[in-house]
Amino acid sequence: MSGHQKAKGKKEQLKGKAKEAGGRATRDVPLETEGRLEQSKGDARQAKEKIKDVFKH
Numbered sequence: 001m002s003g004h005q006k007a008k009g010k011k012e013q014l015k016g017k018a019k020e021a022g023g024r025a026t027r028d029v030p031l032e033t034e035g036r037l038e039q040s041k042g043d044a045r046q047a048k049e050k051i052k053d054v055f056k057h
Contacts, residue, residue: 002052005049006046009045016038016039023035
């Protein structure tokens, strides 16, 4: 399960980076902001899974 959540977090990070870059390229501030938010969600998910791994071992 942990591996699935880590992959989901990485996917959110990459999707967010793409949105942010697209928003920056088209000067679409809401899209750029949405991308940053999605990256943050991915970062949080990754951090949560790393913490769970620390306590599991």
